[in-house]
Amino acid sequence: MLRAAVSSLLLCCSLVFAAAAPAQEAERVRVAGSNTLAQALVPGVAQAWLRDIGYGDIQVRTPRPALTEIHASRDGQPLIVEIAASDSAHGFADLVEGNAQIAMMSRRPNAAELDAGWQLGDLASQDQEFVIALDGVAVVVNRANPIARLDMEQLRALFSGRSRDWRELGGGAGEVRLHLDASAGAVRDLMNDKVMRGSAFGEAQMHRDARALVAAVAADPLGVGLIPIGESYGAGTRPVAVSDGGRAVAPTRTDVLSEDYPLSRRLYLYGGQMMGALSRSFALYAMGRGGQRAVARAGHVAVTLVPGRARPTTLGPLEYRQMVEHAVRLPLSLRFNFAGSGESAVAASVYDSRAVRDLDRLRSFMRLPPNRGRSVLVIGFADASAGSPMASMMMSNDRADLVAQELVSRGIKVRVARGMGTALAVAGPRDPVARYRNERVEVWLL
Template sequence: MLRPFLRSFVLWPLLFAPALVVQAQDAERVRIHGSHTLAYALTPAVAESWLRDIGYTGIRRSRPRVELTEIHAVRDGLPLVVEIASSDSARGFADLVEGRAQIAMMTRRPNAAELEAGWQLGDLASQDQEFAVALDGVAVVVARDHPLVRLDVTQLRRLFSGQARDWREFGAAAGEVHLHLLPAAGAVRDLMNERVMRGAAFGEAQLHVDAERLVAAVAADRNAIGLIPIGAHYGAGTRPLAIADGGRAVAPTQTEILSEDYPLTRRLYFYGGQMMGALSRSFALYAMARSGQRAVARSGHVAMTLVPGRVRRTMLGPAEYRQLVADAVRLPLSLRFNFAGGGESGVAASVYDSRTVRDLDRLRRFMQLPPNRGRRLLVVGFADASAGSSMAAMMMSNDRADLVAQELMTRGLRVEQARGMGTALPLAAAGSPGARYRNERVEIWML
């Protein structure tokens, strides 16, 4: 039989346990569901930064289940839980539609069937509901002394499916192709399956636990080729290849990645309904702000920020284009537009896509920095071949350039010149899925 004081000692936690359970159950929740790529590091990092900056304390992370991360915090005595459920983009969007989540994490835009299912959510292409929070992507690396400088997507698929086994097929010296990959689960394989493999299985490859070891192995083997995240370091012994997807071959430089001209780049999104609630909207908007983007960068992804460039003479495009930008610095963005149908994001209130709306504001703030004040901008527009004739494409590209130039001047920025270049420098093959979205763009250069 327990002594009285021992009974009290045993029963004390039991008396308060129900209160603790009730407190946890009654905590307000921000439910964020979807892609494992975002759920793994990015969303928790942004959530913890957000909670600190809006005055929450006692911030702690727990893992009730493998696929669930919870971030607990308290403000003014009231508890809050940020619930981050990891699955995939499709499940996250379905949870948003069905009311089980306030925010969906996605590595792509909703497809036509999803848009139809989520019609009641509002305009999912608008900047009020679509939040392009980060970029990720894949770099294709070879040894620094490898003769190859570029590949197209078809060649890349042949290599990594194991169909191409000798480098002679690509104009290099004879040698057996050695594939190097990161483990099967991860953003690199996910993006490759989406953009390159298209149903083909990966061939036999040497697996590495991280990008650093993969890069070291490729550097030591002239017949090797590997895939790493675009944020990883190449090291002294390797270099990335330029990749073409029906248009010009683009290398994964900082400017080409941030502008999304490099074809193996994708956006990471948050989506919310038009009635998403104050806390969830606060979180999504925070992710787009400077502090949120710093958290994105700390999580290992590419933040959507403007960074200074440098004058770099271009050898691409028509002579008129090369002369126009000869003494200018390309800013790391390509402004793109909303289109209806054709697998794009549906009808939106703005002619600009959601990232472009925010990039215009980022550009205004960037040009207000002391080193940039008073500097002038060049606005260069491009069109897709779907415009029809070369004359129609030139008119379209001029219209796009003029539209953006007017937008910049409205924001108090100095525009030296706005010019269209028609269908020059396409990024995607005419008529391919998403070609118009990729090709019809506006570059910004700084003088």
Template sequence: MSRVAGWCVAVWLSMAGASAHAQVDAERVRIHGSQTMAARLVPAVAESWLRDIGYQDIRREQPGPTLTELHAQRDGMPLIVEIQASSSAHGFQDVVDGNAHIAMMTRRPNAAELDAGWQLGDLASHDQEFAMALDGVAVVVHRDNPLAQLGFSQLRRVLSGQVRDWRDLGGRGAIHLHMVAGANSARDLVDERVMQGAPYAPAQMHADGGSLVRALANDPGGIGFVTLRQPWGAGVRPLTLSDGGRAIAPTRLAMQSEDYPLSRRFYLYGSQMMGALSRSFALYTMSRRGQDAVARAGHFAMTLRPGYAPPTLFGPKDYRELVARAMRLPLSLRFNLTGNNESGVAASVYDSRAVRDIERIVAFMQLPVNRGRRLLVVGFADTAGSSVAATMMSNDRADLVAHELMARGLPVLHARGVGAQVPLAAAGSLAARYRNERVEVWVL
């Protein structure tokens, strides 16, 4: 080999080594978990975050079928955002094991996971639990189906084949079940909330939600379920659903307030010791720009925009009269019913989303268009226990939120509790108590 050739080889090896060294030294933000979140939502929001904090040369790579990497540089320093699609359970375990900084989860950690991750800190705290987006499922039928609503127990009997004719439910004709083939986010939620281990009846399978709703539009006896992100068109309509409480339609307000029983949050979880960049990303997802990125990715954001007065109000007369001329904000403030830090005391009386929603209410009311407007705060209680206790509890919840808002300079005209007269779920479980014990905020 000549000297020139040898020098060229040496330079090439040096450059390759430097490149490899830079790759090894690149800081990583490791985000592992839910396939649904990893498919589009988290990569899209992560790209927006990188741009907004000054990173350049952002490019997306796919080293493997379940791994997405975002490569970027800022001030000559490389960064890789590693997004590994697996499952909510695997993502959480990776954080526990130290193999990920953030877990993507379509649910909260269960008791066993909280026990395994005790060293992570208080995972119900708004410093470690980040509600990133909302998701939901619509149960849809042909537009000519006369059935208006179903309870979860009825729906489970239909989907499992125990009820095979619409006439048993006030409709007409044989029931035909339609489903999207394979694992999908809509089925995950129906499995968890409705089926509870019951098997599905034989179904006509479809490649995706679009194919399913097109088939339903031509099947008067059909029923199926799709994510609320799926347009269903004029030939199909959603059913109003009840989980032992008031039957609720999948409207925008019911979805954003999580009053609709087949809605859920997409969460990010991190440990107390998560790095600065990881925490920056998690906090960004809940900011206005982060929520705009959530919406651009095709998911439901929690950005606070004007709601509306529902055409039909349910509940006691004093509640209906109180809010009759008001506009409801599209949220329901809920509370932290668990404390899993060392003291066993919750870091905040509010749940992690409510902490952020209070900030959103303040920002919303400070907009010029809302100058001079006042707030109504209405509290609700769980149905378990005496009516007197429920009324007292709902009043306490309403007063708590009202004082919080007034301390931040917002005008609250009334704060009132209406007890357990408008339940969203049948009492008897912690999940039902969490849904029922809520506070609505209305604007005059």
């Protein structure tokens, strides 16, 4: 009797203490910034990351507008990935102020932001800057339209409504008819940043999505529209090549991934030099195979090293065309770190953060069974800011030799390393980052 009473008392005490014990507080990975990344990209990557590191019971919640929480647990330990959507500037400010461990940005930090975030460390280094995806805009016209290429000023005149007849742009007679996707905020953001520069969009026919827009342009011989890179053109439309002071570049997969196409941009994650293990794990996962599959599922361009088909090359010096005649361009352009307004701060590596990782991707790619024993061509380009044709040629040769040495050290056979000076420039001198864009190295697979 006494024993039963004691047991009951102990059980009651245990229940009281259990009820009084607070629930274990969940650890949080806080991510804030660009709405373009916050809509589907980062939530998709976060869920894939949680599954792949062993978390279960994954639930997506929206406690308030512009805030997504992804709840999960592992071995009884709860974890929440908190994704706050705003814009790149607010995301970076949250990182500086300690309200987020990771900032989502559709651009690099500007000079004022770098100054404000000096304590975060080297934000241009591969340890703190993570290029997780690309996105871009294709300008589509009806297949009957003879327009093949447009420059930035022509695009601004076209989409602001200043150019009202296709004859003003080198086409046939007929009134320009604009088509826009009402739901494509990222398309408008990119166009505002790279093309419109303060000009408002002209009157346009609005569509519910990109597919409806493509169908409308296919039925409109005088139509022109904007769609995200990756959307199907269909049988009735085609993309226009775009020039930004250099050669006109079409939005092929290779030219988008190499960032030679002007209407493309990187999507970044940024972390401080003391970012925690979980947030670093998440950022690194986003650039790996599982993360990049999630990027593609979210509708963005994954940063992967899958070459396209061999295509005849009709541009550039004769020597260049002869060198690459039987080679396949790999979908990358290795670029470098520079100091200056609008570009990255001085970094520990001579290569920019994506180039560092592209070199590692290239090593893995060349170790695949179909590529063992194959070699590559390394071709460097320079910007006109080098000062003279001779200086530009020397600079381009130096860059090609630098990359060739890097590849050889990784066990990759380099058949030829050659500079082409300022040939095939992709940006004009008025572009504030012309040197960054033009001074690049291509790699071709033999």
